Structures are given as structure tokens and as C-alpha cells.
Amino acid sequence: MACRAGCAACCIAPSISSPIPGMDDGKPAGVRCVQLTPDNHCGLFGRPERPPVCTSLQPSLDMCGHDEREAMELLSRMELFTLPGRC
Numbered sequence: 001m002a003c004r005a006g007c008a009a010c011c012i013a014p015s016i017s018s019p020i021p022g023m024d025d026g027k028p029a030g031v032r033c034v035q036l037t038p039d040n041h042c043g044l045f046g047r048p049e050r051p052p053v054c055t056s057l058q059p060s061l062d063m064c065g066h067d068e069r070e071a072m073e074l075l076s077r078m079e080l081f082t083l084p085g086r087c
Helices: 052-056 069-079
Strands: none
Touching: none
């Protein structure tokens, strides 16, 4: 599966605990990454500054669903299920 151009759900829904250029403390869940361009593309894509967690994400039906709305729902749900102290 390929990324859906302009979706950006993986750059908004999940938290990222590692530093991102422009977000030294990472990114809280539900917050738009500062590296997203106005048309929802990663400004760091293909660059060495891109955090390893972002580089390691691979689009899949389980994560991306069938459209951007479903991707936001799936990723938001995954974020909730992986909160520290949840179990």
C-alpha cells in the first residue's frame, strides 16, 4: 500500500516522543506536526532530519483504512490503546 497523498493522519493523530525539527519535545497526539506543508505533505520526507519513528511507518490497511477519515480514526484509536499505564 502506498501513502495517500495529502492524508497526513500519521502526522497528526499519534504522539511522537522523539524530537522533530521545530518540536524539540516531540509531538502530542492530535497535534499537527510543524513539518507538514499546507497541502499535508512531510517537509522532511527523504531528509536525514526526519525522525526514525516517522521513517519506519509503513502504510497499511490496518493503519490507513480506506480514506483519510478512517485513517484518523484508526490511528487515534491505536494511540489510546498504547498509552502508558493503560494495561
